[in-house]
Amino acid sequence: MTLESLRAVLGWCTLINLGLLTMWFLFFVAGRDWIYRLHSRWFKISEEHFDRVHYAGMAFYKIGIFLLNGIPWIALHLVD
Numbered sequence: 001m002t003l004e005s006l007r008a009v010l011g012w013c014t015l016i017n018l019g020l021l022t023m024w025f026l027f028f029v030a031g032r033d034w035i036y037r038l039h040s041r042w043f044k045i046s047e048e049h050f051d052r053v054h055y056a057g058m059a060f061y062k063i064g065i066f067l068l069n070g071i072p073w074i075a076l077h078l079v080d
Contacts, residue, residue, distance in 0.1 A: 003076060010073035017065040028054055
């Protein structure tokens, strides 16, 4: 794999993952009550804990995107 193709892969991975994170956020904002009702049927979970889990999940996912895709992409551009 060449340096250029690796940069392209990391760039596309970053964009795709940011798109998924944005969709997660928009679905959560638009359908929070419906999602909570659906999950509260399966699990005993308070609304506050439900919000906390989603907020933490989005935060960890965003950190993962930047650490595993974004930073290596930037580093590969700086190497050239």
